[in-house]
Amino acid sequence: xxxxxxxxxxxxxxxxxxxxxxxxxxxxxxxxxxxxxxxxxxxxxxxxxxxxxxxxxxxxxxxxxxxxxxxxxxxxxxxxxxxxxxxxxxxxxxxxxxxxxxxxxxxxxxxxxxxxxxxxxxxxxxxxxxxxxxxxxxxxxxxxxxxxxxxxxxxxxxxxxxxxxxxxxxxxxxxxxxxxxxxxxxxxxxxxxxxxxxxxxxxxxxxxxxxxxxxxxxxxxxxxxxxxxxxxxxxxxxxxxxxxxxxxxxxxxxxxxxxxxxxx
Amino acid sequence: xxxxxxxxxxxxxxxxxxxxxxxxxxxxxxxxxxxxxxxxxxxxxxxxxxxxxxxxxxxxxxxxxxxxxxxxxxxxxxxxxxxxxxxxxxxxxxxxxxxxxxxxxxxxxxxxxxxxxxxxxxxxxxxxxxxxxxxxxxxxxxxxxxxxxxxxxxxx
Numbered sequence: 001x002x003x004x005x006x007x008x009x010x011x012x013x014x015x016x017x018x019x020x021x022x023x024x025x026x027x028x029x030x031x032x033x034x035x036x037x038x039x040x041x042x043x044x045x046x047x048x049x050x051x052x053x054x055x056x057x058x059x060x061x062x063x064x065x066x067x068x069x070x071x072x073x074x075x076x077x078x079x080x081x082x083x084x085x086x087x088x089x090x091x092x093x094x095x096x097x098x099x100x101x102x103x104x105x106x107x108x109x110x111x112x113x114x115x116x117x118x119x120x121x122x123x124x125x126x127x128x129x130x131x132x133x134x135x136x137x138x139x140x141x142x143x144x145x146x147x148x149x150x151x152x153x154x155x156x157x158x159x160x161x162x163x164x165x166x167x168x169x170x171x172x173x174x175x176x177x178x179x180x181x182x183x184x185x186x187x188x189x190x191x192x193x194x195x196x197x198x199x200x201x202x203x204x205x206x207x208x209x210x211x212x213x214x215x216x217x218x219x220x221x222x223x224x225x226x227x228x229x230x231x232x233x234x235x236x237x238x239x240x241x242x243x244x245x246x247x248x249x250x251x252x253x254x255x256x257x258x259x260x261x262x263x264x
Numbered sequence: 265x266x267x268x269x270x271x272x273x274x275x276x277x278x279x280x281x282x283x284x285x286x287x288x289x290x291x292x293x294x295x296x297x298x299x300x301x302x303x304x305x306x307x308x309x310x311x312x313x314x315x316x317x318x319x320x321x322x323x324x325x326x327x328x329x330x331x332x333x334x335x336x337x338x339x340x341x342x343x344x345x346x347x348x349x350x351x352x353x354x355x356x357x358x359x360x361x362x363x364x365x366x367x368x369x370x371x372x373x374x375x376x377x378x379x380x381x382x383x384x385x386x387x388x389x390x391x392x393x394x395x396x397x398x399x400x401x402x403x404x405x406x407x408x409x410x411x412x413x414x415x416x417x418x419x420x
Contacts, residue, residue, distance in 0.1 A: 001284040002284070003282065003283070004283055004284060006266065006283030006327065031325060031326060031330070032325055035307075035325050035326070036306060036325060039286075039305055039324075040305070050327075050329075050330060052330060076319070099396065100310070100396025101373065101376060101377075101380075101393055101396055102313055102320040102321055102322045102373070102376075102396050103307065103322065103325075103396060105319040105321055106321060106322075106326065180308065182395065
């Protein structure tokens with residue numbers, strides 16, 4: 001690891017000032033991606049600003065049909081939350097299947113979506129549930145948040161405060177996971193909402209995205225059978241040692257069908 | 265350098281660390297608690313698992329400064345003098361180790377499983393919950409047996 005300066009601010013305002021004034025600062029949430037990246041010398045920030053001391057960033061609040069999860073809430077906390085389990089069980093289940101137990105005790109919602117790994121789980125939920133990402137400056141619609149591989153709509157010194165998840169009528173997330181890392185080779189999140197079906201795909205392409213064609217196919221008939229003839233575009237799929245493009249395209253359909261079936 | 269103050273295995277300790285010092289480096293190199301192992305550099309193997317404020321954490325993926333003010337338990341903190349902790353004893357009784365390198369992390373993760381799932385564990389639960397711990401001797405059969413037996417013994 002290269003040297004860096006470490007800061008542990010007590011408020012979002014203080015964190016924003018620190019990151020704005022750092023030569024090449026990085027915010028660290030749970031550290032489960034950033035620390036291995038620094039260890040491998042793939043990142044060498046001048047300053048690491050730890051959000052772990054900011055109490056206002058943690059916690060889960062259910063208000064009517066909105067489930068608000070603080071950015072620093074860990075995967076383990078979301079998975080174990082009775083409130084989330086009742087309001088959006090698919091979200092609790094997703095959080096409970098990220099990485100492994102020790103990773104889930106540190107990793108956070110805000111860290112996951114700010115990093116925007118192409119195979120991360122949370123982005124699919126944020127997009128498919130029509131969530132809103134709240135930062136220290138503004139609100140960003142979930143489907144506009146993830147812009148490219150490891151890229152988001154966040155400005156350099158913008159800090160995620162919380163994510164508001166609207167409660168769907170039903171929802172499910174299915175992933176075909178890499179057995180070593182538990183990252184999604186392909187993951188599909190589907191939601192049945194009052195405004196119609198919503199779907200998002202992660203792992204398959206450069207960045208999690210809203211799956212409009214899946215939604216169209218489910219519009220008239222929200223059933224697994226409605227996707228029998230569905231074909232995901234092979235040319236947009238990732239291809240690597242874990243799975244080729246054609247296989248991933250096939251998995252999009254299979255995971256989507258399983259997710260829809262689980263909503264019944 | 266930063267000064268950190270924390271409790272390790274029930275004792276107050278303080279140390280001077282660089283910001284980049286990992287918790288596992290602080291434990292092994294400064295406190296000489298070498299029971300906690302480092303088996304990979306990708307946060308996957310789980311040999312470095314310790315408890316921080318009662319929750320399992322990969323100590324290779326936490327900075328020592330992040331543990332400032334925390335309560336840390338390592339494998340050295342489990343036995344009561346010459347009496348092994350029931351989970352350690354269960355690993356011994358069930359031949360839950362071959363080379364032993366992954367064992368400290370397996371025992372700590374085993375305790376974490378008991379904390380969350382109780383004393384009556386089925387094999388499927390143990391296997392699923394151990395997915396962040398790798399045994400390269402592949403001695404999983406007996407590790408699972410040991411954790412189930414240890415969990416039961418902890419409840420007796």
